[in-house]
Amino acid sequence: MFENLTNKFEEIFSSLKKAPSLDENQVNEGLANIRQALLEADVSLDVAKDFISKVKPKILGKEIIRSTSPGDMVVKIVHDELVSLLGESNTDINLNAVPPVPMMLVGLQGSGKTTTTAKLAKYLEKNKKKKIMMVSLDVYRYLQKSS
Ligand SMILES: Nc1nc2c(ncn2[C@@H]2O[C@H](COP(=O)(O)OP(=O)(O)OP(=O)(O)O)[C@@H](O)[C@H]2O)c(=O)[nH]1
Ligand SMILES: [Mg+2]
Known part of the structure; x- marks a missing residue:
């Protein structure tokens, strides 16, 4: 994007x-x-x-x-x-909560949510030593029917 x-x-x-x-x-x-x-x-x-x-x-x-x-x-x-x-300065992600800490990525279809989620997961695992669970929670998902 x-x-x-x-x-x-x-x-x-x-x-x-x-x-x-x-x-x-x-x-x-x-x-x-x-x-x-x-x-x-x-x-x-x-x-x-x-x-x-x-x-x-x-x-x-x-x-x-x-x-x-x-x-x-x-x-x-x-x-x-x-x-x-x-925002003029970088602010770290606030993980100061009782686990599991939920994070939700929202955006237009195909804008890179899933890819960014995986990148974020890798970052948090590597740099913050967090255990990550990644789930798909689409409210709606329209699948194109093959004819
Ligand atoms: N060039 C480029 N492509 C990207 C980037 N992030 C994702 N993509 C590509 O964009 C396409 C859609 O990425 P997804 O992560 O599936 O997007 P999404 O928002 O989860 O899509 P939906 O769940 O279908 O709404 C894929 O082909 C990705 O490889 C990026 O940062 N740069
Ligand atoms: Mg997706």
Whole structure:
């Protein structure tokens, strides 16, 4: 999922960076594409809207679009806001509870939940010396019927 988002952001930024100057329309188009990329990466609509509403005035307000390398400035602003959205520091997983400690991974179909669960299990086993039990608990699972 992060790879997809990275690829989309790279595409958006490379077209913004190519432009020697940016006008409001180009910025708006870039922001619409960023919003779309966030939504496709399963970011909630409210968070995506909030993200854009924070980034937009920073880009349009500070003479950024008239600076010598507007694309780079846009990248920096979006980067800083993403860091602030995701959290500035790493927080360890809190396992301070009576075992078994349940963890649930949720996400869109095919977004990598099972793979991430296995990676997480391996990490916790290796680094935190925990015993892991991995179970599938789909509320619904639609199987494609073969004809
Ligand atoms: N490139 C890449 N592929 C991944 C990553 N994580 C998972 N995949 C692949 O994405 C596909 C779906 O991964 P799953 O872990 O089965 O996803 P899921 O969310 O459990 O899927 P469902 O249970 O069907 O909803 C598989 O082909 C994985 O190999 C990743 O970090 N990078
Ligand atoms: Mg799965």
